[in-house]
Amino acid sequence: MAVPIRVAVSGAAGQISYSLLFRIASGEIFGADRPVHLHMLEIPQVMDKLEGVAMELTDCAFPTLAEIKMFDNADEAFDGINQAFLVGSRPRGPGMERAELIKVNGPIFVGQGKALNRAADDVRCMVVGNPANTNCLIAMNNSDVPNDRFSAMMRLDENRAKSQLAAKAGVPVADVSNATIWGNHSNNQYPDFENAKIDGKPAAEVINDEAWLRDTFIPTVQERGAAVIKARGASSAASAASAALDHVNSLITPTPAGDWFSASVCSNGEYDVDPGLMFGFPLTSTGNGDWKVVEGLPMSDWARGKFEASLNELRTEREVVKDLL
């Protein structure tokens, strides 16, 4: 067996984690010969329910699942871990504004950022819990773990964008590449069709319907979460979990030549994004958990306007939590 990996998942009794944990434990993501030690983190009020999830994980008899531990505090949960999935966050209550949502989540991610100091030297942390970019910004700023080990999920948006482009073009989704979600994982994200490709050709040329791309494709991707809730009567869970696995997989697998993937990472000033902001960029990886922003992609003035709107939203979110940074 390969060297074990210690994986923490917060919000472990929630719906996204229920779709995520079993796929992590099965060996699908870190390898069929790599023992997984699961550290499941939850709030004290739902530890009973978490025990039920642990029972089911045990009942799967996964050969790769070496250990299951449950915690009601981040300090213990993050001790010695190699990978964190920060899935848990306070959901938006009735009538709650986005700024309020950001404020109530802030302290959780301050604590989790500090707790990550107890992780293994090679720890990497990805954030799913919304508002993901700003939660990740807070954790990163409260941790001694290097900034480039933090990322927030844009992959669900990227996958949605790819599947919408594929459906419109009438091609298999695997034919769509080079999809970027710029900026914030919110309704103000910018799903970039100008640089996306279908079967190696510019997506906009293949689809050849600028009105559809601007007025249907973009809002469909931006508002897909609400559409799923309306149809399913519950928010996206299995697709969010699948995107979280894709996100980590893209960081531990060499990126295919000529392609890239989207994640929110700490800006070093690329594309004139404020250094230090967590922003959705196109990335490549050598497969060692590292990443590099793909630079020099062209953008029309129209696209740059969409990009700036998302950037400004992230600046506003940072302002709301500035006392925590």
Add this chain to the structure above:
Amino acid sequence: MAVPIRVAVSGAAGQISYSLLFRIASGEIFGADRPVHLHMLEIPQVMDKLEGVAMELTDCAFPTLAEIKMFDNADEAFDGINQAFLVGSRPRGPGMERAELIKVNGPIFVGQGKALNRAADDVRCMVVGNPANTNCLIAMNNSDVPNDRFSAMMRLDENRAKSQLAAKAGVPVADVSNATIWGNHSNNQYPDFENAKIDGKPAAEVINDEAWLRDTFIPTVQERGAAVIKARGASSAASAASAALDHVNSLITPTPAGDWFSASVCSNGEYDVDPGLMFGFPLTSTGNGDWKVVEGLPMSDWARGKFEASLNELRTEREVVKDLL
């Protein structure tokens, strides 16, 4: 890409399917290069919710997921399929006796058995929906598909048995082999510790605690479903889905030499079980979807008593549905 596989899942908007569909679509079970065509079957009342599940499957951008179709009738859903997962069944209502549950499910599986006549020539059908053995018996008896293509799931019980033995012995679950669940997927199943092995040695010798094996191990496995419901506030879903994947995987992968797996299949009189009854046996497969009962396993008188109790329960269930066979 390999030749596509057409997979039907009934009860597709339910909780077990929500954990099953994404793992089928991801290529985990039928291969990373094999396109999957999903036929999702539900009752007309929940087609909206099913649409939400389809949206999430689309949103995963699985390269292996070639097509998603939704159906509210089995005849269309099973047209041309190679594999059926019959997950859906009417749940037990308040105060409903097991005989009543069997009766209300009967007509569903009569219809599904007939609908399987429209499947591909190589179709195989596995049943998860409870009472699984008898539902499968009904489908088999109402179909022209050969009897040996039908099976019902005992694998969740087998996985539970393995994990309980591993925990007691303090060994990784992969060290436990040769676990059999004889008979019915019900509280009267018989989880066989006499023939199970731990690290190649008899489990009973390694554990060396006959009282625990008889009085704790067996009821723990038999009543695990209720214990999960109590802890989690919902019935086993992800672990049931995982077991369904293990079940199919064991039929399409050569069984490791000296080991076996458990599934309920049509008796040919092995171990003096009535020919034609769906009964949980130890099986081996050459990996082509075929199976053979492992014969000649010894059983103490005590064990044979447990075995007979489960056999008698299945005979009683068959009596309840005899008009449908």
